[in-house]
Amino acid sequence: MGSIVFGPKVLPDNLTEIAGYKGGLAMSIEEICDHLAGTSFPDVVRDGETSGVRLRSEEYEDLYYNLLHRIGYTRELYLGPSFEQARLFHRFEANAAELDFFMQVSTTMNHFMRIGTPSGESKTTDPSAILAEVNRVFGVAGVKIAIEMYEIINRGIRMNPHCGIGNEWINPLKLKGLFKGTDQQPEKGRFIDQRYIDYLSNNHDRIGEMHWRQFEKLTAEFYERDGYKVDLGPGSNDDGVDARVWKQDANPEDSPLCIVQCKRQKNKIEKVVVKGLHADVQFERAEYGVIVTTSELSPGAKTTISARGYDILTVERDGIKGWLTKLRTPGTGIVR
Known part of the structure; x- marks a missing residue:
């Protein structure tokens, strides 16, 4: 196959357009290079900022496929x-x-x-x-x-990189908004944008880096798509209740099915959180409580739940990974 010659800045600009209009994420050149770590491409992209770059067609395809996979556009690495x-x-x-x-x-x-x-x-x-x-x-x-x-x-x-970008998103979403927070409303999804879900489904190691409000929105999005009615709290001054969940056929005056507490943190969840959630469940007359966390419960918290018979469920990191698999855009994997 032949080669493609990119003038100064052309390749980096091309990749930001691919990320933006194909994957739907607005990314800086450094963010793109970070996501290509472990390949030879970060140096190529950085060199392309100041000088021309020559790539064989198959090298460019490899770069293109890797970038789209690593930002969540495809569930598995596409190989052509x-x-x-x-x-x-x-x-x-x-x-x-x-x-x-x-x-x-x-x-x-x-x-x-x-x-x-x-x-x-x-x-x-x-x-x-x-x-x-x-x-x-x-x-x-x-x-x-x-x-x-x-x-x-x-x-x-x-997935053909040689036939134009094929715009799939009109308004790219800043990737840093997933980690720093954003007021931009989702284009696809009620609480959190689908592009963030697809990204996280391929980047499980960054779940713990999410902005706390985005983590709450992800939780609400899962329950919403799982067939429940969801009321997401304001994010502050919510008395420790991050979300309330009802069955789809519940009446407006009904007590919630469950109360959800989201904890995006590295430290283990201590029993004081468990006790607080149990009190909220009783006050709201909910059937049970749920702790969703990027960490895990401490031994003391687990003992408190079992010894006192609290109706509290937990969704830890592996459970969140399962949510992301369930929520990601269908049809973006490899058909076997």
Whole structure:
């Protein structure tokens, strides 16, 4: 493959545009370099600020795929359509009959894509006519393979770094707002923007760095999407109640299902927090309380809950990771 020559500042500017209009995050050059740590690219990007940079096409693709993965745009590192096609092939090669069936479907599908279908449909970007023909010839099993092939094609188009950026966000969101706080309202999501969720789902090590208010919003977002009604507290002067949660069919005058206390901290949660939450649960006549924390409960706090029979649940770091997996944008992983 050939090479791409970037003039001074062109490559760094290109990467900030990719992060902004593709991934939806406004990032500085240094933030981009930080997210490319462990590769050879940070030095390349910094050099590109003052001098021209020459990259082979495959090097630029690697840079592009790594950046989008590390800011949460793809759940797994994308390696290009050729790799995905090869992986699909290898899934069938161990069984001669299955491999033959796969090759027949693949050959027939490619034929229809080049010249159209026997029913008279000309070449089209709409796959429905081709899938119908594949179904007629090969049945449901053939359609499943054809759909996977189309997904690989579509993902390759969407992830192609050589065909323009393909703007997906109009207003990039400052990444530092996740850690410093921001008043910018979410474009997608009620409490916290989806872009922050996708970012954190690929950067679990930064959960503890979140701004405390963003951590509360993430908690509220999870319960909201899990089918509950949520009232997120003001963030200060809330008497220790960060969120109240009701069942979807609850009446306005009903007591909350649960009271949520969010603790984004490094130190273990002590029993004084447990006792305070239990008091809030009783006062609000809720069924139970929940402590959501980036840390964990101290032995004393755990003993207090069990010994006194408090109706208190905990969601610790691993639980939050599970939330992020559940909340991240669907369809951004690799189909296997």
